[in-house]
Amino acid sequence: MALDQITLSHFRNHAETRIEGTRQFNLLVGENGAGKTNVLEAISLFAPGRGLRRAALAEMAGSSGDGGMAIGSSLRAEADQEPVRLGSYSKAANPGRRLVRINGSETSAIALGEWLSIGWLTPAMDRLFTDSAGARRRFIDRMALALDPLHARHATRYEAALRERNRLLGDEREPEAAWLDGVEAQLAEHGAALAAGRAGLISRLMEELATLPPQPFARPALSYLAGGPIIREDLAAALRSNRAKDRAASRTLTGPHRDELGVAMEGKQAPAASCSTGEQKAMLIAIVLAHAGLAARGRPNLLLLDEVAAHLDPIRREALFERLRDSGAQVWMTGTEIGPFAAIRDEAAVWRVEDGKLTPL
Template identity: 60%
Template sequence: MVLDRISLGDFRNHALTELSGAGAFNLLVGANGAGKTNILEALSLLAPGRGLRRATLNEMAREGASGGFAVGASLLAHDEPVRLGTWTQAEATMRRRVRINSAETGAVALAEWLAIGWLTPAMDGLFAGPAQDRRRYLDRLTLARDPHHGGHASQYEKALRERNRLLSDRREPDGRWLDAIEAQMAEHGAGLAEGRSRTVDALMAQIVAQDEAPFPRPALTYAPGGPVGHEQLEQALHDARARDRAAQRTLSGPHRDDLKVSYAAKRMAAAQCSTGEQKALLLAMTLAHAALAAEGRPSVLLLDEVAAHLDPDRRAALFERLRATGTQVWMTGTELAPFAAIEAEAAVWNVTSGAARRL
């Protein structure tokens, strides 16, 4: 068990929902629109970032309520329970706040306590979508293994925005100011590249170690968008100033990285595979990462409407692999039938109209 005593206040369609007695497998069952995925989204906010829907804070607050929301859970993987919480208040400029036990802190601190991953239907287009989506996905996988990765990402993006602002100014930018900004970009960009590369290598090693059947084996390649070393990146940014000023933006660097995925047995890019094959490849990657994430810290995996779309053999393999990872799993479905093999060992809630009742 990892998370328990979960509470949602004024979150989406949940006025006040509490879930206690969680287990290794946790099932949220109910009709479409009942609020199952909302519970998963609330849990995803116990990690840095914008959650599994990447929604705005205003969108998460329950309509007709005060304008703020609160999500809390007890982390039970230590000698003493650790209370994790995040909330917002109705303010002119809404911001997400985080508390660990009684101390308010930044959201990045959540990653030091807990690794959270997820797979949702909205991710079905990951391979054929823009590279930005795959970079964000890769960063989330990396953050689940390295809590410091989020700091590199935020600092690099901040410096990138400032460099682009200077490059788009009609006046000639101060070279010394650019030197300082590019030094920051090189430091944190090198950290980003190193973290992404390590994650891809570790993920591939885990994928190769797993039995391929019944899921297709993906082949992953980290594709840098420019030099990856600290000194090389800093020099490249300096040398590209004239080119980037003409374009009014930075044309190379970690913000142009990509994650290349292919179906290994067919030697075919994942984007060219069938919809079913793409889903299976993504599930294989998710299972491999869940095993990695569980090695270092308590981990949680959120699976939204996954089991119902699998044939019986793949469904059985899914449950077997999830059981072996040691991660806590939360799954949604419209009915219990697809979960018959694990129903006896799972904690089950029926979700209706923003309320959850333990079965």
């Protein structure tokens, strides 16, 4: 068991919603626009980051409230343990600031990652392999964060140092070497840790993918394409030697902000971007399942799957459900009808979603 007694208050079209009686499989069924994905988005805010839609907090606040929103849940890792109460919310006075509470105490969003791991797959992710390199970096970082909460701290500090270095490089006057030395020291420290986390993740994913049957899902081959040196001292040296070139470009051209995730169809050796949409979907599901297998070790693990079953044939659906049973994750899935979930209907908690209201079935 992972999450139960979930509450949504003034979150998008959910004025006051309470979800109880969760199981390993949890199904949200309803028409498009009923509020199914909104529930998944709310649950995704029990992880560090911006949630599965990457939306601004102000967009999440429902029109029924005063401009703030709140999400709460009880987390129970073991049946004999006292539940941990998690809260993620914003206030009308500052709707862009996310606040987090764990057992009633204010803390940071990063602390949520110490309690549970959350991953997700949404229809928007279907274009991951043809999207920008930045989208794939965010994909890598989210998976790395689910395994190591400190990854978020390195990513945040690296981005802050990168913005400062780019600002200095863009000044009309040449910046003082001492200022650049200090900023580049931070870039090298956190950039090396960021790159190491990404590279380690991909290595572990490849090991986990090797345990997945190649059928009915594809087995992708992953590679880490570094945007610069990944050793701290080497990255610091590269930043220092590239100052003139970076100043001419008014931006930093070396570092993990230029990393790329390489994905190919194993056996065909075809880049994912050139594969069919069906093959891309199969590879993406395989990656998400492999990551769920890694994330389930050591902490409660949640997997949020938005409209995934409807686009799979019966053989692939059954294979997906079987793998999810064995994953140890608490799974949340959405669909417009119950039919595609017939194989797990008797073991699932099911709710009908209509206009932001949930009815148990």
